[in-house]
Amino acid sequence: MSALICLAYFTGAGHTARLAAAIAEGITDGQARLIDIRTMSDTDWASLDAAEAILFGAPTYKGSTAAQSDLFLEDAAERWVTQDWQNNLAGGFTIGAYGLGDKLSALTRVAIYAAQMGMIWVGQSEIGAQVDESKPGINRDGGWLGLMATSSREKSLLIDPPDVETARRFGARVEEVALRWAKGR
Numbered sequence: 001m002s003a004l005i006c007l008a009y010f011t012g013a014g015h016t017a018r019l020a021a022a023i024a025e026g027i028t029d030g031q032a033r034l035i036d037i038r039t040m041s042d043t044d045w046a047s048l049d050a051a052e053a054i055l056f057g058a059p060t061y062k063g064s065t066a067a068q069s070d071l072f073l074e075d076a077a078e079r080w081v082t083q084d085w086q087n088n089l090a091g092g093f094t095i096g097a098y099g100l101g102d103k104l105s106a107l108t109r110v111a112i113y114a115a116q117m118g119m120i121w122v123g124q125s126e127i128g129a130q131v132d133e134s135k136p137g138i139n140r141d142g143g144w145l146g147l148m149a150t151s152s153r154e155k156s157l158l159i160d161p162p163d164v165e166t167a168r169r170f171g172a173r174v175e176e177v178a179l180r181w182a183k184g185r
């Protein structure tokens with residue numbers, strides 16, 4: 001049993017792409033496919049249509065998803081009429097320069113999009129060190145609607161190790177849900 005999980009993202013300066021790669025590292029049994037939405041091919045669209053789960057990724061720009069990400073979402077919205085993605089899984093990930101940074105608005109935007117597309121939303125489940133001392137740095141932004149990260153000031157990293165590990169765990173969670181979902185098909 002396998003599950004295809006597509007990570008469809010826009011990235012301006014590489015941070016969201018790095019976050020997508022970290023999520024994919026957590027997907028070990030299923031199949032992760034990274035899709036840069038600026039260069040959509042027929043194969044990319046076919047993968048999205050075949051996927052058990054689609055994770056929508058965008059940096060937070062001015063308190064929402066980046067505009068180029070919205071163009072992609074609107075292109076894909078032609079599947080709303082045909083309900084092609086209905087009952088498939090969805091999740092979201094975003095990164096901003098600030099811990100808060102109004103990133104919740106970006107995740108809310110994609111969660112509502114997924115709901116309109118008839119998809120089943122999978123959120124974040126890590127409770128982090130505030131509650132569990134054995135999880136230092138995990139989900140340090142304290143977001144549960146989806147995956148949040150804060151860009152690193154160290155530009156050779158783009159994302160700090162705690163956020164990389166949080167992203168891996170988010171990937172593993174989505175994979176676990178997707179494998180259960182695939183079993184029931």
Ligand SMILES: Cc1cc2nc3c(=O)[nH]c(=O)nc-3n(C[C@H](O)[C@H](O)[C@H](O)COP(=O)(O)O)c2cc1C
Nearest residue numbers: 012013014015016059061062063096097098101151
């Ligand atoms: C036009 C613009 C608007 C931004 N607005 C926000 C914002 O509202 N909140 C925030 O935390 N960071 C904001 N940032 C910072 C980016 O979210 C951050 O640098 C992120 O890591 C960029 O990811 P990317 O390299 O994938 O584009 C903004 C950056 C740009 C260029």
